[in-house]
Amino acid sequence: MQLQPMAAGRLSQAAPPADAAIAIDDVTLRFVTPDGHMMTAIRDFTMTVARGEFACVVGPTGCGKSTTLNLVTGLLRPTTGNVRVMGNPVTDISRDIGFVFQADALFPWRSVIDNVAAGPLYRGTSKAQAYERARDWIGRVGLGRFEKHYPHQLSGGMRKRVALAQTFINQPKILLMDEPFSALDMQTRTAMQDELLGLWSEQKSSVVFVTHDLEEAVALADKVYVLTAGPGTVKSVYRIDLPRPRVMADIRYDPKFVEIAKVIWNDLREEVQLGQSRTLQTGH
Amino acid sequence: MTAISPAADHAAVRDASIAVAESMAKAQLRLRHALVIGLRLAILVVFLGLWELGADYNFIDPFFFASPSGIWQQIWSWITEGTSQGPLWLQTYVTLEETFLGFVIGALGGIAAGIILGRNRLLADVFSIYIKIANSVPRVVLGSVFIIALGLGMASKVALAVVMVFFVVFANAFQGVREADRAMIANAQILGASPFQITRTVIIPSAMSWILASLHVSFGFALVGAVVGEFLGAKQGMGLLISTAQGAFNANGVFAAMVILAVMALVVEFIITRFENYVVKWRPAPFNEQGA
Ligand SMILES: Nc1ncnc2c1ncn2[C@@H]1O[C@H](COP(=O)(O)OP(=O)(O)OP(=O)(O)O)[C@@H](O)[C@H]1O
Ligand SMILES: [Mg+2]
Numbered sequence: 001m002q003l004q005p006m007a008a009g010r011l012s013q014a015a016p017p018a019d020a021a022i023a024i025d026d027v028t029l030r031f032v033t034p035d036g037h038m039m040t041a042i043r044d045f046t047m048t049v050a051r052g053e054f055a056c057v058v059g060p061t062g063c064g065k066s067t068t069l070n071l072v073t074g075l076l077r078p079t080t081g082n083v084r085v086m087g088n089p090v091t092d093i094s095r096d097i098g099f100v101f102q103a104d105a106l107f108p109w110r111s112v113i114d115n116v117a118a119g120p121l122y123r124g125t126s127k128a129q130a131y132e133r134a135r136d137w138i139g140r141v142g143l144g145r146f147e148k149h150y151p152h153q154l155s156g157g158m159r160k161r162v163a164l165a166q167t168f169i170n171q172p173k174i175l176l177m178d179e180p181f182s183a184l185d186m187q188t189r190t191a192m193q194d195e196l197l198g199l200w201s202e203q204k205s206s207v208v209f210v211t212h213d214l215e216e217a218v219a220l221a222d223k224v225y226v227l228t229a230g231p232g233t234v235k236s237v238y239r240i241d242l243p244r245p246r247v248m249a250d251i252r253y254d255p256k257f258v259e260i261a262k263v264i265w266n267d268l269r270e271e272v273q274l275g276q277s278r279t280l281q282t283g284h
Numbered sequence: 285m286t287a288i289s290p291a292a293d294h295a296a297v298r299d300a301s302i303a304v305a306e307s308m309a310k311a312q313l314r315l316r317h318a319l320v321i322g323l324r325l326a327i328l329v330v331f332l333g334l335w336e337l338g339a340d341y342n343f344i345d346p347f348f349f350a351s352p353s354g355i356w357q358q359i360w361s362w363i364t365e366g367t368s369q370g371p372l373w374l375q376t377y378v379t380l381e382e383t384f385l386g387f388v389i390g391a392l393g394g395i396a397a398g399i400i401l402g403r404n405r406l407l408a409d410v411f412s413i414y415i416k417i418a419n420s421v422p423r424v425v426l427g428s429v430f431i432i433a434l435g436l437g438m439a440s441k442v443a444l445a446v447v448m449v450f451f452v453v454f455a456n457a458f459q460g461v462r463e464a465d466r467a468m469i470a471n472a473q474i475l476g477a478s479p480f481q482i483t484r485t486v487i488i489p490s491a492m493s494w495i496l497a498s499l500h501v502s503f504g505f506a507l508v509g510a511v512v513g514e515f516l517g518a519k520q521g522m523g524l525l526i527s528t529a530q531g532a533f534n535a536n537g538v539f540a541a542m543v544i545l546a547v548m549a550l551v552v553e554f555i556i557t558r559f560e561n562y563v564v565k566w567r568p569a570p571f572n573e574q575g576a
Contacts (some may be wrong), residue, residue: 105471
């Protein structure tokens with residue numbers, strides 16, 4: 001099915017290959033709610049990310065996107081099924097993983113450089129070396145003049161760049177990002193997306209990028225996962241064959257991009273509507 | 285399309301008018317500050333003046349309610365001639381020492397217990413009921429127990445001060461640990477922090493504002509503990525000075541001791557605020573202070 005004339009091809013789900021960076025195989029996860037009921041967050045979920053691949057996940061709110069990322073980190077364990085990272089079952093929080101959170105997760109009592117150096121320091125790198133690397137990364141995200149600032153003294157976009165540096169300094173082989181740019185304005189977001197693609201191609205990491213913005217997903221990804229309304233499962237997978245390197249400011253005017261986005265949107269729309277009507281019913 | 289830009293000569297005029305507005309705003313701020321200080325002083329003077337006059341004309345019986353000049357004479361005579369139990373500095377020193385020891389031990393214990401229970405669900409669930417019970421007992425009564433058990437010396441006062449401080453600091457530290465941001469903890473975990481590193485670099489700093497807030501209140505409690513302890517039975521200290529004055533129906537003496545205690549508390553409060561500003565310098569300034 002991959003060879004359709006347009007660039008977005010629906011992929012069929014197969015058993016994950018053994019050497020995949022991330023392999024989520026037929027996973028179901030249930031939460032015990034405070035009143036003692038079981039609540040299924042995701043069900044029969046299968047997803048594979050090859051090494052060096054950029055995968056985006058889109059789906060209606062509450063369908064289990066953040067839950068999926070937490071399964072990969074090991075912060076959550078599947079109820080049934082199994083999750084493998086770099087071929088090994090997830091038992092502990094892996095050192096290969098970097099996570100950029102949806103919410104602001106910088107340490108407000110640490111200056112920019114102390115925030116960025118946190119990862120290497122936690123992992124036992126010497127102080128001198130950790131700060132040297134931190135300085136290097138702060139320069140790369142363009143915050144050289146702000147080393148000594150505290151997070152509250154930075155703008156939202158600058159804080160996000162600190163978060164990127166904080167994550168990238170550990171040189172994660174697997175990069176998980178949970179709606180990292182959703183709080184940013186258009187210009188900053190476009191700049192950050194370019195930065196991200198630059199860093200990604202440099203580090204050759206494997207990425208799972210969660211977003212509610214379909215255009216962002218199509219612009220960034222090799223592969224887009226569309227999830228169903230909760231309990232989430234994979235509805236369809238699209239391969240995005242737009243050429244790289246991509247320039248974020250221009251790609252949205254590319255006719256091929258527009259065509260792909262339209263196809264996936266038709267697929268996603270039903271789920272979003274379903275999700276909305278459900279949310280309204282349950283009165284959240 | 286042509287861009288519209290303001291003429292250059294307007295810019296100079298605008299800068300000048302901004303400078304004028306700025307200096308006027310500054311002058312206004314200074315004036316307001318002076319007004320606040322002036323009003324505060326005026327209230328103090330009026331209050332003390334009315335009290336003194338009332339005492340002079342016997343509206344207020346100075347035998348029961350003292351008078352500002354009588355209080356001042358009492359303080360002066362304590363400073364120059366010493367108290368009936370020895371020099372004044374020794375009394376303040378003894379009380380301060382008891383207060384400090386009680387404060388430090390109680391605060392450290394409260395912080396440690398708060399962090400341990402805050403980090404451990406099971407322990408928290410098991411102990412919470414006992415802490416509630418202990419907290420609802422009027423703790424000052426324990427002073428009598430401590431005096432019976434530990435004698436008239438310093439230990440019984442320190443113990444009472446510790447008990448007074450511990451629960452306040454504990455409750456705040458516990459709450460602070462519980463409020464630590466989930467995302468921040470998860471972030472530290474993924475960046476590679478061990479549980480101990482998380483406690484040291486995430487939990488304690490985020491509980492710090494809670495803990496510091498409780499330190500302000502609890503120093504006052506430690507002082508109460510020490511003074512009440514001395515009151516119940518001691519050989520030295522401000523509390524004993526108060527109880528001696530009370531026994532001699534010397535109202536001036538009671539008020540004089542109160543003034544000295546208040547000064548001690550204010551000085552320490554100032555030091556704690558300094559310490560707090562140093563420890564949490566990362567915190568954003570409240571909006572109304574940013575411009576000043
Ligand atoms: N700790 C938890 N206990 C109980 N239920 C949970 C818990 N965490 C998440 N859920 C539920 O699991 C479902 C999926 O949540 P998740 O956070 O993965 O959604 P999401 O797709 O990331 O949503 P959004 O786009 O709004 O961020 C939600 O219905 C949520 O209520
Ligand atoms: Mg989410």
